[in-house]
Amino acid sequence: MKRRFFVVCMVFMGILTACESSKEEQEIQNQETTQEVEGVAEKETNGVSPGEAISDNSESKEYKDGDMITYTSGLKVTIVSSGLYTKPDPFDSTVVEKYAFLEIDMENTGNDDITMTGSFFKFYADGYALSNVWLNEDGELPLVSTLSSGRKVKGRVYAEGPEINSAERIEAELGKAVIRIYEHGDYGVEPWEMLEGAYKSSEGEIFFKNYTDLVASFESDYPDSEYAMYDLDQDGIEEVILSWGTCTADWQNSVYSMIDGRTYLVGTYWGLGRIYAAEDGIYSVTGSDVLCVEKIEKEGVNLVVTESEPESYLGHEEIPMALVTDMSLVN
Numbered sequence: 001m002k003r004r005f006f007v008v009c010m011v012f013m014g015i016l017t018a019c020e021s022s023k024e025e026q027e028i029q030n031q032e033t034t035q036e037v038e039g040v041a042e043k044e045t046n047g048v049s050p051g052e053a054i055s056d057n058s059e060s061k062e063y064k065d066g067d068m069i070t071y072t073s074g075l076k077v078t079i080v081s082s083g084l085y086t087k088p089d090p091f092d093s094t095v096v097e098k099y100a101f102l103e104i105d106m107e108n109t110g111n112d113d114i115t116m117t118g119s120f121f122k123f124y125a126d127g128y129a130l131s132n133v134w135l136n137e138d139g140e141l142p143l144v145s146t147l148s149s150g151r152k153v154k155g156r157v158y159a160e161g162p163e164i165n166s167a168e169r170i171e172a173e174l175g176k177a178v179i180r181i182y183e184h185g186d187y188g189v190e191p192w193e194m195l196e197g198a199y200k201s202s203e204g205e206i207f208f209k210n211y212t213d214l215v216a217s218f219e220s221d222y223p224d225s226e227y228a229m230y231d232l233d234q235d236g237i238e239e240v241i242l243s244w245g246t247c248t249a250d251w252q253n254s255v256y257s258m259i260d261g262r263t264y265l266v267g268t269y270w271g272l273g274r275i276y277a278a279e280d281g282i283y284s285v286t287g288s289d290v291l292c293v294e295k296i297e298k299e300g301v302n303l304v305v306t307e308s309e310p311e312s313y314l315g316h317e318e319i320p321m322a323l324v325t326d327m328s329l330v331n
Contacts, residue, residue: 053114054175064180074110074149077174079103082181084170085158087135097160100130100170100181103139105154108147115146116153121174123159123181125167130159211240211330214256214263218244218324226321229329232281232298239266239298240330241275241282243321248272253284255296255303267303269296276316283313 053073063069069077080103087097100123108114118141123130134143141155157172164170170181211229218225225244232239237258245251251272256263271294273286281297293313297304322329 053116054120054177057175057177062178062180069174069177069179071175073114074108074112075114075116076107076109077177078105078107079179080105080154082172082179084164084182085156098164099133099135099158099160100125100164100172101156101158102172102179102181103154103156104141105152106145106147107152108149111149113146113148115144117141117144118155118157121157121159121172121179123161123170123172125161125163125170128161128163130161130163130170133158133160211256211258211263212327214240215242215324215327215330218242222246223323223325225324227324227329228275228319228321230275230277230282230319232296234280241319242324243272244324245272255298257298257301259301264301266298266301267305269294269303269305275319275321276313277319278313278316282319283308283316285313 053075054071056072057069063079065079065081067079069079071077082102083100085099085101087099102121102123104121106116118134119132121132123132134140135158137156137158139156141157142153145153147153159172167182168184170183172179172181215227218227222244225242227243228241229238230241231237232255239255239257240263242254242256243251244254252268252270254268255266257266258264269284271284271286271292273284273292275296276283276285278295281295284294284296286292291310293308293310295306295308295312297306320329
């Protein structure tokens with residue numbers, strides 16, 4: 001009986017000791033956790049949190065290119081440019097990816113550090129949320145930037161989504177500030193009309209600032225392609241006709257023009273052949289034994305192709321063409 005009592009006492013004492021040890025370990029762990037949390041909290045108080053940095057801007061209005069947004073935290077955001085950006089799909093050269101972009105220049109005029117990232121800009125197409133995306137492009141805003149007092153950072157932020165294709169209006173928000181990105185009619189024609197087939201180089205953009213870059217974009221994929229320059233509608237703006245393909249069966253001719261300082265695709269007609277000047281367009285002549293003659297005209301931002309009589313091009317001057325590796329016609 002005494003032995004049984006002794007055993008029970010020993011077991012009980014072991015349980016108490018284990019409990020005390022566990023309690024001490026828990027207290028030590030709690031102290032360490034508290035120290036860690038206090039350290040983080042202390043670190044955070046040395047700067048302004050992102051939410052606080054953009055929570056309130058001094059003026060309630062819609063902002064656009066050239067405007068500056070001033071936040072009570074001391075953050076100043078200048079809108080450098082905005083709009084639509086396009087690039088080829090790296091895995092499928094027949095697909096054009098379309099993005100909304102915002103280029104900004106930010107400065108911390110406050111006393112505390114401010115951490116900023118492109119994800120703080122929220123994009124919307126006709127009210128539907130778009131997804132921010134990192135394209136790894138030159139001039140892109142760094143993923144995260146911590147600005148001490150007086151420091152600056154600038155770059156582009158991009159967003160993607162299927163709603164961009166048919167959007168009437170695209171906006172971005174930073175805190176309570178609404179920034180105008182794009183509105184229907186900004187480019188004179190629909191953006192999805194301008195995007196259709198407007199590049200053939202794996203490195204090219206849809207919108208080029210000049211014909212030289214546009215012609216050069218065909219060089220890597222279609223080095224045997226040719227181009228010509230001619231003002232189809234006699235409006236004082238020369239069009240570039242790019243003749244390209246891999247064989248006679250798929251040979252096509254893409255006509256580009258300029259609007260608002262950017263190139264855009266007017267339209268395409270088919271066939272490998274020669275072109276001749278007309279009073280209000282050009283004649284396309286293809287075939288050898290049997291000639292196919294078409295009249296190519298530019299009406300507004302559209303290309304109109306009509307069949308013509310075989311002899312209709314006779315007496316008209318042939319328009320010279322050059323390889324895309326030769327920039328003598330475009331310069």
